[in-house]
Amino acid sequence: MKTILILALLIGCAACSTEGVKKDPKPKKKHSETAQNGPKTAEQLLEPHKTIQAKKEFPNGLKIQWFEKGTGEPVKDGEVYEINYKVKLTNGEVIDGNHLLKRDWLPFLVGFNMQSKGWDMAMTEMHVGDFTEVYLPANLARGREKIDGVVPPNSPNIIFLRIGKRIKPTKEIDGTRVWCLEEKKNEDVKVSEKSSVGVHYFVGSKSNPRYDNSYQRNLPFRFHMDDFGLVPGFRKALINAKLHDKLWIIVPADQAYGKKGYLDLVDPNESMFYDLFVTEVDGKE
Numbered sequence: 001m002k003t004i005l006i007l008a009l010l011i012g013c014a015a016c017s018t019e020g021v022k023k024d025p026k027p028k029k030k031h032s033e034t035a036q037n038g039p040k041t042a043e044q045l046l047e048p049h050k051t052i053q054a055k056k057e058f059p060n061g062l063k064i065q066w067f068e069k070g071t072g073e074p075v076k077d078g079e080v081y082e083i084n085y086k087v088k089l090t091n092g093e094v095i096d097g098n099h100l101l102k103r104d105w106l107p108f109l110v111g112f113n114m115q116s117k118g119w120d121m122a123m124t125e126m127h128v129g130d131f132t133e134v135y136l137p138a139n140l141a142r143g144r145e146k147i148d149g150v151v152p153p154n155s156p157n158i159i160f161l162r163i164g165k166r167i168k169p170t171k172e173i174d175g176t177r178v179w180c181l182e183e184k185k186n187e188d189v190k191v192s193e194k195s196s197v198g199v200h201y202f203v204g205s206k207s208n209p210r211y212d213n214s215y216q217r218n219l220p221f222r223f224h225m226d227d228f229g230l231v232p233g234f235r236k237a238l239i240n241a242k243l244h245d246k247l248w249i250i251v252p253a254d255q256a257y258g259k260k261g262y263l264d265l266v267d268p269n270e271s272m273f274y275d276l277f278v279t280e281v282d283g284k285e
């Protein structure tokens with residue numbers, strides 16, 4: 001079976017030792033649902049139930065049905081959640097899912113078009129603990145875009161989705177929030193206010209998701225932390241980051257381009273999202 005891993009760049013959340021971070025004293029919960037012969041796999045937990053608890057349809061063609069209604073907080077724009085998901089085409093072919101990466105879940109940031117606009121619309125109708133089936137018409141999925149031999153153009157998507165817990169930021173500085181998704185535990189090389197740094201990254205905004213991507217150029221972005229013009233929130237987020245950290249960063253407008261915006265890439269008063277990997281610190285790789 002040919003598959004695509006649309007979220008393959010997302011890395012599961014690992015505990016970070018960034019300075020100033022408070023650790024959650026509560027132990028991490030495992031899936032509570034079990035089969036008679038042991039715990040269910042992530043994919044088994046996405047098997048649809050015969051009983052549907054609720055349905056909702058929207059004028060734009062989006063459809064959601066709930067197999068389980070969670071009792072947790074509502075899913076909010078700008079927050080990160082654990083998700084267990086599987087995406088199918090209408091012919092039944094599975095084209096995406098965390099189980100294909102052998103992961104129980106993946107982190108998902110709501111509101112920045114990480115998958116498609118239909119995902120964000122659907123998720124903000126949900127609560128933590130929900131188990132749903134979502135129908136995305138083609139215009140809310142990939143639209144006319146295709147992936148040869150895998151996803152034809154104008155293909156609706158069917159998503160089976162469990163919403164796990166909200167993932168709290170690792171740290172917050174003047175409104176800039178940082179999630180450390182992966183770190184090298186024994187790494188002691190850290191970014192200082194005077195460091196030279198290299199990063200691979202995606203960057204975007206709500207109006208213009210992932211407008212720049214260093215991976216396409218196969219060349220990390222290298223800079224000095226005291227460079228003029230560096231986005232203030234971006235600079236603050238990197239202080240004490242370690243070599244080889246995988247970070248998600250949301251920078252509010254007042255710590256980014258403010259009321260002016262940036263060319264035709266970032267609208268006025270718009271937050272920025274950085275998905276980055278620290279490749280170099282002070283000449284060390």
